[in-house]
Amino acid sequence: MNFFLAALRRDLLLTFRRRNDIINPLAFFLMVGILFPLGVSPEASFLSQLAPGVIWVAALLASLLSVDGIFRSDFDDGSLEHMLVSPQPLLLLVLAKVTNHWLISGFCLALVSPILALMLFLPSEGIKPLIFSLLLGTPTLSLIGAIGAALTVGLRKGGILISLLVLPLYIPVLIFGASSVQAGSIGLPIQGYLALLAAMLALSLVLAPFAIVAALKISVRS
């Protein structure tokens, strides 16, 4: 546990020293959301129907955009080698890195999402489901994304490949996340959706770290 905290502290320190890493996903999230009224129609009734899906897609893309960097710099400067020849448990290390990614591209995103919700005329009943579903769904995105990042970190053109690997796996989270907001905004109960999102989070929390560690080993040892 101490080691997990130490690793998380280091990653957070690195993130805060490079503020772009925090701002970029948030700015991207808002920008994608703004493109829809510009590209489709600014009409309120239309947008409010679109809003749950648009916000969730924007969040998903913002998470995907930043997930490539999760191991990239550590791979380039040799830190990843140090981690692999360390007697410390790699699973904890990987979890710390994923947590760091989630704090920026999931937690912060969920906090900012009401702004986008207002701009896209999401009914106010939908805002609470939006925040909750993002809080529960984005950690799964970070975990799955990290698998893709670990598999492609040793490749020169990893950035494009990663979206191909990861996007199909994001689909269930998108479906249940967006549906929960939709249901919430017309006053239907959302506990079922949130339970499903939580179940997916639990499953990926148990399985994904193993896949990430295996993938990192493959990438470094190739």
Next chain:
Amino acid sequence: MLEIKNLFCERDERTLFEGLSFILNQSEVLQIEGQNGSGKTTLLRILCGLSDAFEGEVLWHGKNIEEDRENFYQALLYVGHLSGVKGTLTAEENLAWMSQLDPSLNQINIPEALEKVGLYGYEDIPCHTLSAGQQRRVGLARLYLSSAPLWILDEPFTALDKKGVAEKEVLIAQHVQAGGSIILTTHHNLSIPDKEVRCLNLDDALT
């Protein structure tokens, strides 16, 4: 301590070494020689478990390093081509993190070690402002902190001046006297007092 059994490795359809076996004992220095591209770095990476493009076995105290991961890495200090130094962290923060990763590094002596590698006064400057040589020395400061019995060093003397090299030689001698062992690659002629350096030439290993 470290035993290599019947190692075979090929890269790009070229055999680097075949049937390579040796044992590294306590208090021994083994220098890996060979031309560029003969697989020195590859061999060191295999010994550290950082490459799996090989056949054969690497044993630490009789146990496969893959199966006895924790014990092996507790005993290992690896210095590779890449320093693992983060540009946005200061030298002190970098070493503090490395000692988190590797508990055999003594955290208390970090200021002292930085002084010894000539980085006194640079402790709390982000490393990206340091020169390449200075960054490398941040990584090498680990040698002053380490109590690990096995050192695997890949070209530890590059980007060091004469004084730096001499200091590292002293350090290596001390490590060996204390019962540790070292495997390294270098183009430099090692001179270690009272100690014969064993050589392994990879060009010969291929016949």
Next chain:
Amino acid sequence: MKIKFPRWFYRLASPRWFYDITSKLLPWFTIIAFLLIVIGTIWGLVFAPADYQQGNSFRIIYIHVPTAILAQSCYMLMAVAGAVGLIWKIKIAHIIAKSCAPIGASMAVLALVTGAIWGKPTWGAWWVWDARLTSMLVLFFLYVGVIALTSAYEHVASGDKAAAVLALVGVVNIPIIKYSVEWWNTLHQGATFKITEKPAMPPDMWIPLLIMIIGFYCFFAVILMSRARTEVLRRENRSDWVKSLVERY
């Protein structure tokens, strides 16, 4: 990694053994696949009765269903082979997994295309967001990901392992994806007309379908073996037995 098989097991799994045994199997599978597909096609297209609702357009089922089933089971095989390769470090398993991916992807494309062709007269549109078609599309993308990842690695062995990890991650996800897509479908469309859920197909219809499915499996085995054999030769091109094989021709 803990389970150690006796030596003969590894010898059985050697590329050379695989090459030899498939040389004997390949002709048989080719003949059986050819016969079954010819019989199934003629029976299905000519002799099977027309559907009382859809008329003759339903006959595309004889290609659509076998390809769709194969696309799914091929992914399973790929993941299992990948896992075997990862855990027991068996070369031939990786070769099989690698050979599976393009076949599975083609089967998924065939299933999608035949689905679209079937959809036009049935639904009046080339594409409908039907749960099965959508899952098949996602499956296709999963295949594309595996193929892209394998070829992105310069080092063959690493590419194999990376693809195996990805295939395993995919296999855990496929049921979740399928379930979520089905659920999404019912939420948004209500009950649409389901392509393959035919209540009580008469034997004249399903027997040729069964023949086609078995035929396609044999056909799949033929392509898989041929691809894997080529891959074996490519990877073992420096070994003596391949050299002497080449010299003989």
